[in-house]
Amino acid sequence: MSSPVAEFMLDVTARNPGEREFLQAVEEVLESIVPVLDRHPEYRSARIIQQLVEPERVVSFRVPWVDDRGQTQVNRGFRVQFNSAMGPYKGGLRFHASVNQSIVKFLAFEQTFKNALTTLPMGGGKGGSDFSVRGKSDEEIMRFCQAFMNELFRHVGADTDVPAGDVGVGGREIGYLFGQYKRLVNRFEGVITGKGLAWGGSLIRKEAAGYGTVYFAQEMLARRGESFAGKTVAISGYGNLGFHALEKLNELGAKVVTIADEDFYIHEPDGFKGEKAAYVHDLWMVHHQTVQAYSEHWNVPMQPGRPWAVPCDVAIPTAAQNEIDADDAKRLVAHGCKLVVEGANMPCTPEAVDVFRHHGVLYGPGKAANAGGVAVSGLEMSQNSARSNWSREEVDRRLREIMKRIHDACLETAESYGQPDDYAAGANIAGFLRVANAMQAQGVV
Ligand code: GLU
Numbered sequence: 001m002s003s004p005v006a007e008f009m010l011d012v013t014a015r016n017p018g019e020r021e022f023l024q025a026v027e028e029v030l031e032s033i034v035p036v037l038d039r040h041p042e043y044r045s046a047r048i049i050q051q052l053v054e055p056e057r058v059v060s061f062r063v064p065w066v067d068d069r070g071q072t073q074v075n076r077g078f079r080v081q082f083n084s085a086m087g088p089y090k091g092g093l094r095f096h097a098s099v100n101q102s103i104v105k106f107l108a109f110e111q112t113f114k115n116a117l118t119t120l121p122m123g124g125g126k127g128g129s130d131f132s133v134r135g136k137s138d139e140e141i142m143r144f145c146q147a148f149m150n151e152l153f154r155h156v157g158a159d160t161d162v163p164a165g166d167v168g169v170g171g172r173e174i175g176y177l178f179g180q181y182k183r184l185v186n187r188f189e190g191v192i193t194g195k196g197l198a199w200g201g202s203l204i205r206k207e208a209a210g211y212g213t214v215y216f217a218q219e220m221l222a223r224r225g226e227s228f229a230g231k232t233v234a235i236s237g238y239g240n241l242g243f244h245a246l247e248k249l250n251e252l253g254a255k256v257v258t259i260a261d262e263d264f265y266i267h268e269p270d271g272f273k274g275e276k277a278a279y280v281h282d283l284w285m286v287h288h289q290t291v292q293a294y295s296e297h298w299n300v301p302m303q304p305g306r307p308w309a310v311p312c313d314v315a316i317p318t319a320a321q322n323e324i325d326a327d328d329a330k331r332l333v334a335h336g337c338k339l340v341v342e343g344a345n346m347p348c349t350p351e352a353v354d355v356f357r358h359h360g361v362l363y364g365p366g367k368a369a370n371a372g373g374v375a376v377s378g379l380e381m382s383q384n385s386a387r388s389n390w391s392r393e394e395v396d397r398r399l400r401e402i403m404k405r406i407h408d409a410c411l412e413t414a415e416s417y418g419q420p421d422d423y424a425a426g427a428n429i430a431g432f433l434r435v436a437n438a439m440q441a442q443g444v445v
Pocket residue numbers: 090091092093162163164165166167193345370371373374375377
């Protein structure tokens with residue numbers, strides 16, 4: 001760690017004790033922006049960094065609900081409104097047993113830069129609950145979503161804070177959340193993105209994070225005169241993002257050879273094609289099942305652990321934070337992986353990223369590569385405001401353009417700060433400059 005960062009991190013650590021993921025995300029950004037602060041001392045004197053690492057608002061609340069046995073359950077809900085310099089707070093809701101304040105703060109912090117990279121007018125926020133959708137009935141999910149919204153509604157709004165989905169929050173949950181919001185405020189407004197097509201949603205929104213990640217990776221390959229045709233790709237999570245990445249990769253002639261849940265993975269050496277791909281579509285998004293169901297249905301053994309020991313040309317982690325550590329990274333390198341692109345948020349530990357840098361593996365950071373989801377959320381907001389609907393082709397074209405723009409901004413910024421091909425530095429610096437300039441222009445608020 002460079003010494004100005006180490007010194008600053010002492011203070012951030014003292015103010016956010018035990019928030020491991022949040023501190024990791026902050027440190028990663030700070031490391032990248034040291035050269036910016038050297039070149040622009042005005043950010044230091046305006047204490048932009050001190051302001052930037054402090055969320056504008058953190059809301060934590062009780063979510064009581066009644067399960068199918070009539071038993072009261074109590075979960076904890078969060079909404080972190082991190083930064084509104086670029087627009088209304090924007091970012092997903094995550095429902096997963098692992099959710100805590102550190103995780104929502106790290107996600108909201110990252111979201112601030114990710115959203116800035118899209119160049120659409122969106123600030124950064126994130127929320128969620130330690131509620132797990134797995135094993136719950138539809139009625140339980142509905143009661144939980146309604147209870148969650150009973151508090152959240154007072155903090156959000158189409159021009160204030162616009163949540164969306166994330167891990168554990170798909171079309172069904174968005175529907176229940178939106179319905180309860182509408183009932184409480186008596187207004188039909190674009191308060192959430194990822195809505196159904198018949199009630200304000202956008203075409204391509206559900207595909208956007210997965211397609212966008214692949215479009216970003218395509219740009220990285222194209223710059224080296226390569227394409228996905230014939231490439232072997234390892235992915236992990238097979239939810240909304242993972243499945244749609246798989247679908248686009250199949251379309252581009254790649255072979256996706258793995259999917260994984262938290263404990264096991266499946267290796268399909270010939271790829272998940274045709275009926276197998278259709279089965280993967282339903283596995284989480286319809287049935288909320290683990291890879292055990294796939295293993296039993298297709299008679300393919302499931303393997304314990306993570307999928308990163310499987311030989312591949314490209315790895316696209318699509319599950320959770322810190323799912324690739326230094327040992328996984330070494331295995332990927334040893335088996336010939338040349339490109340790692342983050343579909344999930346912060347899936348590679350800093351040590352893993354060091355391994356990739358050291359071995360010349362090209363690395364696309366999540367806050368740039370997976371920005372397609374929130375980018376199309378931004379397009380959904382525009383369509384809601386204009387009360388219009390764009391065609392599938394129109395939204396897809398805009399998504400591609402945005403991903404290319406983000407890719408080019410990362411490269412150009414990295415280059416201008418003397419770190420050619422360092423997409424992580426480029427993403428952090430480009431995102432930082434946009435947010436910092438907006439904050440400075442708006443004064444001490
Ligand atoms: N959860 C997604 C993300 O991490 C989407 C957020 C949104 O659409 O607001 O970017």
